[in-house]
Amino acid sequence: xxxxxxxxxxxxxxxxxxxxxxxxxxxxxxxxxxxxxxxxxxxxxxxxxxxxxxxxxxxxxxxxxxxxxxxxxxxxxxxxxxxxxxxxxxxxxxxxxxxxxxxxxxxxxxxxxxxxxxxxxxxxxxxxxxxxxxxxxxxxxxxxxxxxxxxxxxxxxxxxxxxxxxxxxxxxxxxxxxxxxxxxxxxxxxxxxxxxxxxxxxxxxxxxxxxxxxxxxxxxxxxxxxxxxxxxxxxxxxxxxxxxxxxxxxxxxxxxxxxxxxxxxxxxxxxxxxxxxxxxxxxxxxxxxxxxxxxxxxxxxxxxxxxxxxxxxxxxxxxxxxxxxxxxxxxxxxxxxxxxxxxxxxxxxxxxxxxxxxxxxxxxxxxxxxxxxxxxxxxxxxxxxxxxxxxxxxxxxxxxxxxxxxxxxxxxxxxxxxxxxxxxxxxxxxxxxxxxxxxxxxxxxxxxxxxxxxxxxxxxxxxxxxxxxxxxxxxxxxxxxxxxxxxxxxxxxxxxxxxxxxxxxxxxxxxxxxxxxxxxxxxxxxxxxxxxxxxxxxxxxxxxxxxxxxxxxxxxxxxxxxxxxxxxxxxxxxxxxxxxxxxxxxxxxxxxx
Amino acid sequence: xxxxxxxxxxxxxxxxxxxxxxxxxxxxxxxxxxxxxxxxxxxxxxxxxxxxxxxxxxxxxxxxxxxxxxxxxxxxxxxxxxxxxxxxxxxxxxxxxxxxxxxxxxxxxxxxxxxxxxxxxxxxxxxxxxxxxxxxxxxxxxxxxxxxxxxxxxxxxxxxxxxxxxxxxxxxxxxxxxxxxxxxxxxxxxxxxxxxxxxxxxxxxxxxxxxxxxxxxxxxxxxxxxxxxxxxxxxxxxxxxxxxxxxxxxxxxxxxxxxxxxxxxxxxxxx
Numbered sequence: 001x002x003x004x005x006x007x008x009x010x011x012x013x014x015x016x017x018x019x020x021x022x023x024x025x026x027x028x029x030x031x032x033x034x035x036x037x038x039x040x041x042x043x044x045x046x047x048x049x050x051x052x053x054x055x056x057x058x059x060x061x062x063x064x065x066x067x068x069x070x071x072x073x074x075x076x077x078x079x080x081x082x083x084x085x086x087x088x089x090x091x092x093x094x095x096x097x098x099x100x101x102x103x104x105x106x107x108x109x110x111x112x113x114x115x116x117x118x119x120x121x122x123x124x125x126x127x128x129x130x131x132x133x134x135x136x137x138x139x140x141x142x143x144x145x146x147x148x149x150x151x152x153x154x155x156x157x158x159x160x161x162x163x164x165x166x167x168x169x170x171x172x173x174x175x176x177x178x179x180x181x182x183x184x185x186x187x188x189x190x191x192x193x194x195x196x197x198x199x200x201x202x203x204x205x206x207x208x209x210x211x212x213x214x215x216x217x218x219x220x221x222x223x224x225x226x227x228x229x230x231x232x233x234x235x236x237x238x239x240x241x242x243x244x245x246x247x248x249x250x251x252x253x254x255x256x257x258x259x260x261x262x263x264x265x266x267x268x269x270x271x272x273x274x275x276x277x278x279x280x281x282x283x284x285x286x287x288x289x290x291x292x293x294x295x296x297x298x299x300x301x302x303x304x305x306x307x308x309x310x311x312x313x314x315x316x317x318x319x320x321x322x323x324x325x326x327x328x329x330x331x332x333x334x335x336x337x338x339x340x341x342x343x344x345x346x347x348x349x350x351x352x353x354x355x356x357x358x359x360x361x362x363x364x365x366x367x368x369x370x371x372x373x374x375x376x377x378x379x380x381x382x383x384x385x386x387x388x389x390x391x392x393x394x395x396x397x398x399x400x401x402x403x404x405x406x407x408x409x410x411x412x413x414x415x416x417x418x419x420x421x422x423x424x425x426x427x428x429x430x431x432x433x434x435x436x437x438x439x440x441x442x443x444x445x446x447x448x449x450x451x452x453x454x455x456x457x458x459x460x461x462x463x464x465x466x467x468x469x470x471x472x473x474x475x476x477x478x479x480x481x482x483x484x485x486x487x488x489x490x491x492x493x494x495x496x497x498x499x500x501x502x503x504x505x506x507x508x509x510x511x512x513x514x515x516x517x518x519x520x521x522x523x524x525x526x527x528x529x530x531x532x533x534x535x536x537x538x539x540x541x542x543x544x545x546x547x548x549x550x551x552x553x554x555x556x557x558x559x560x561x562x563x564x565x566x567x568x569x570x571x572x573x574x575x576x577x578x579x580x581x582x583x584x585x586x587x588x589x590x591x592x593x
Numbered sequence: 594x595x596x597x598x599x600x601x602x603x604x605x606x607x608x609x610x611x612x613x614x615x616x617x618x619x620x621x622x623x624x625x626x627x628x629x630x631x632x633x634x635x636x637x638x639x640x641x642x643x644x645x646x647x648x649x650x651x652x653x654x655x656x657x658x659x660x661x662x663x664x665x666x667x668x669x670x671x672x673x674x675x676x677x678x679x680x681x682x683x684x685x686x687x688x689x690x691x692x693x694x695x696x697x698x699x700x701x702x703x704x705x706x707x708x709x710x711x712x713x714x715x716x717x718x719x720x721x722x723x724x725x726x727x728x729x730x731x732x733x734x735x736x737x738x739x740x741x742x743x744x745x746x747x748x749x750x751x752x753x754x755x756x757x758x759x760x761x762x763x764x765x766x767x768x769x770x771x772x773x774x775x776x777x778x779x780x781x782x783x784x785x786x787x788x789x790x791x792x793x794x795x796x797x798x799x800x801x802x803x804x805x806x807x808x809x810x811x812x813x814x815x816x817x818x819x820x821x822x823x824x825x826x827x828x829x830x831x832x833x834x835x836x837x838x839x840x841x842x843x844x845x846x847x848x849x850x851x852x853x854x855x856x857x858x859x860x861x862x863x864x
Contacts, residue, residue: 081797123854166854166855169855
């Protein structure tokens with residue numbers, strides 16, 4: 001069971017252009033072909049997700065279960081200043097240089113051998129930025145001679161890889177309306193594609209594509225039914241169809257106009273179907289009684305044509321979402337064999353507690369199952385993957401109650417999700433997904449609300465509580481064919497960092513307690529740990545240089561949990577902030593053990 | 594310094610240049626550097642850094658550098674370089690503040706216009722000598738110097754912008770106009786102020802954020818007339834004044850600016 005290589009897709013004319021560029025340009029230029037091969041290459045990490053499909057699986061076996069105990073730090077790099085907030089970035093590595101982003105919209109280029117800084121870029125942010133969930137950034141994109149990332153004031157910046165000098169900067173959306181960019185943008189065929197955050201402020205979630213070289217806008221695709229998408233021809237916006245066909249099909253009245261659905265986590269690329277696979281956020285406001293209907297395409301997964309932004313298919317995990325289950329979680333392409341035939345699937349683990357396996361050619365539901373221990377808002381999924389709602393699990397309508405507040409319910413999981421932004425990994429060797437998840441619940445109730453630009457548009461109150469006394473975080477190994485939980489590792493604090501798997505039968509993830517840990521991918525046995533001095537809520541990478549295997553991860557406690565975690569504060573209140581990039585390697589003398 | 598001493602220095606410089614041309618490799622440029630009448634410890638170092646090791650340098654009263662004796666506000670010190678009697682086309686004008694952490698203020702290079710004066714406010718970190726070096730057609734540098742007394746701190750004090758939560762709303766706002774000075778119909782004075790914090794990066798937790806590149810263009814065909822590069826010594830909300838020998842009033846002028854954050858600001862003045 002292996003992922004088919006995307007090389008078959010190189011017959012596409014645009015991909016051929018990328019090859020021609022790579023030949024003619026200087027050797028260091030990163031081509032689209034480099035990205036298509038990133039999951040196979042061992043000497044680079046040039047995509048968020050360690051491969052455009054986001055599997056986060058390295059074919060390297062130098063570091064493995066037998067020698068991981070010899071993994072040791074070789075350098076650490078400080079992000080500096082007093083801006084030590086959550087660090088959720090995944091680094092990129094190319095030609096011995098590491099590119100990493102940090103809190104407050106900063107980026108550094110660092111010598112990957114020594115940790116010595118080559119340049120740094122600090123965005124001058126306006127005071128009025130409105131990130132809902134800490135001033136974090138999740139990483140960069142690299143293409144040609146530039147590196148790219150999104151800022152908290154909703155702009156995209158293109159920097160020269162060698163000097164850090166700004167090549168262009170583009171305002172994507174209005175930060176004063178609540179927009180921000182925290183996800184890593186993705187490059188597809190020379191197009192730089194990003195979503196925006198802002199679902200808590202009633203913005204309309206939109207996906208944007210720009211020419212990576214010039215910064216010229218190429219297309220926009222709102223993800224809420226009723227809004228017009230555009231392609232740009234010679235600077236002119238040309239209508240390219242209303243999302244969902246027309247307004248008002250799954251929304252009452254004019255509620256679609258501030259519908260939310262922010263695709264704040266960005267997407268991954270499936271070369272087989274030439275699709276951007278991207279999740280969309282929660283509908284606005286949170287009070288679902290104000291918007292009866294499915295509220296398409298919020299809390300959904302979309303396949304978008306990266307050439308013009310057309311939506312190819314959608315799968316909605318939580319129709320009429322009333323719990324902020326959002327729906328942005330990563331959609332990871334993977335192939336598996338069943339009854340002798342190859343299934344081109346995509347998997348996603350939702351904040352709502354269910355794991356979904358979809359046909360990535362048409363979005364059809366193959367199977368789904370709970371991965372969280374307890375789910376109260378739905379009794380299960382029907383044959384199309386639609387939740388079988390539990391009416392008692394939905395917070396009450398304020399109109400049915402005395403006073404302003406609707407009836408409160410205790411809902412499992414909490415709105416921070418059975419799994420949040422932090423990406424899972426898929427091992428092509430074990431065939432398992434490794435899901436960083438949390439066991440917590442919330443009390444949630446609805447309140448009246450009306451839209452005002454730039455103000456929180458929630459219409460709900462809530463507080464989060466841990467489900468168990470001794471743990472919240474659960475790293476799970478799950479079989480996507482059966483739903484079986486093969487192993488689990490429990491952690492006292494909630495898991496908020498991404499996961500990486502390797503062909504060395506290893507799984508890595510970080511903990512808010514400060515550890516980067518390695519586990520046996522087959523058994524879940526904890527094999528190695530190193531305390532980085534602050535919580536690890538970022539995603540590790542691995543690569544090799546000069547025959548030695550390296551592992552890097554950013555360290556720095558923060559993110560949404562300290563801001564929104566309610567009763568979880570008891571567990572996390574004494575965690576200290578940070579801002580360091582740690583790099584480890586297995587010295588060559590231990591590689592043969 | 595007396596007028597005669599200046600003249601002597603000028604002749605000395607010219608002689609050095611001649612000798613330098615005749616026996617190029619045997620005469621070191623250092624020999625042609627005159628003493629600094631202000632005895633600044635940074636005199637030779639900054640000449641080397643900004644004009645190069647081979648520069649031919651002379652003091653000149655044709656470069657009239659006007660600064661106040663004392664800077665009441667160390668973040669906004671007015672500076673004017675007047676070149677009304679400069680006897681040669683100007684190749685470039687470089688100014689610096691000897692004892693600032695980043696001494697360089699600006700480098701101005703005319704391409705298709707003649708410059709007769711430049712004014713720009715600067716920051717001062719401590720009492721310092723200020724220099725304006727003007728290169729003539731032969732490549733000789735003519736230096737005007739002045740001393741500013743100051744309480745200091747102008748480079749490391751937070752900008753007024755930094756304490757204004759609405760600063761992003763006014764970023765890049767410009768006001769300016771073209772004027773016809775009394776010196777004649779062939780001359781144009783451009784005066785333009787742009788709202789920009791011009792943060793030096795030397796204040797804690799405020800990254801460097803300043804306009805680096807400026808271009809003067811003919812508004813009609815966007816042909817470049819002059820370029821200017823700015824450094825951290827430039828003041829917040831810079832007010833640019835250029836006296837040009839150019840029929841700018843007729844065609845109109847464009848002032849184009851780009852900061853290190855990649856923001857571009859542009860203003861069209863005149864017709």
